[in-house]
Amino acid sequence: MQKLxxxxxxxxxxxxxxDKALKGDIVEGLRDGIPQFVDFVETIPDEKxxxxxxxxxWTIAEVLQHIIDTERIFSxxxxxxxxxxxxxxxxxxxxxxxxxxxxxxISKEEFIADFKAVRNSSISLYKSFTSEMxxxxxxxxxxxxxxRAAGYILSGHQKHHLDVIQxxxx
Numbered sequence: 001m002q003k004l005x006x007x008x009x010x011x012x013x014x015x016x017x018x019d020k021a022l023k024g025d026i027v028e029g030l031r032d033g034i035p036q037f038v039d040f041v042e043t044i045p046d047e048k049x050x051x052x053x054x055x056x057x058w059t060i061a062e063v064l065q066h067i068i069d070t071e072r073i074f075s076x077x078x079x080x081x082x083x084x085x086x087x088x089x090x091x092x093x094x095x096x097x098x099x100x101x102x103x104x105x106i107s108k109e110e111f112i113a114d115f116k117a118v119r120n121s122s123i124s125l126y127k128s129f130t131s132e133m134x135x136x137x138x139x140x141x142x143x144x145x146x147x148r149a150a151g152y153i154l155s156g157h158q159k160h161h162l163d164v165i166q167x168x169x170x
Contacts, residue, residue: 075122081145
């Protein structure tokens with residue numbers, strides 16, 4: 001996936017997520033992520049939703065909320081970049097978002113509905129971008145990022161965290 005992106009389009013930190021992104025078209029990758037998320041969440045036993053594999057680690061519910069929160073933030077970034085907004089965007093502190101998310105009170109069905117709504121919004125946004133708009137670069141968290149890099153990060157970020165849940169929580 002990184003071969004499709006120029007090195008100046010993203011901070012190397014995001015390479016892990018970009019490498020996990022679905023191959024090909026951004027919109028197709030985002031669409032494919034919906035059934036993957038839904039099918040995965042449906043298999044999680046209800047009693048595991050508030051489980052954390054170690055002290056000071058997030059619960060499964062908190063990880064799911066983190067995926068959704070990050071999708072909202074990166075879609076917003078992509079919108080700003082695609083519109084050639086030259087203002088630098090601040091980062092966000094995921095470790096502050098999680099305890100303030102109320103995630104452990106949310107049901108699997110609510111996570112699924114929220115994810116679908118957010119992902120469908122991201123799909124709609126990316127469908128509106130031209131090929132040229134996808135290459136526009138802005139700045140977030142002190143680093144450059146293109147609108148298309150943000151899209152690949154969305155797919156890869158989701159996959160990364162579902163893999164973590166599978167490996168460490170279930």
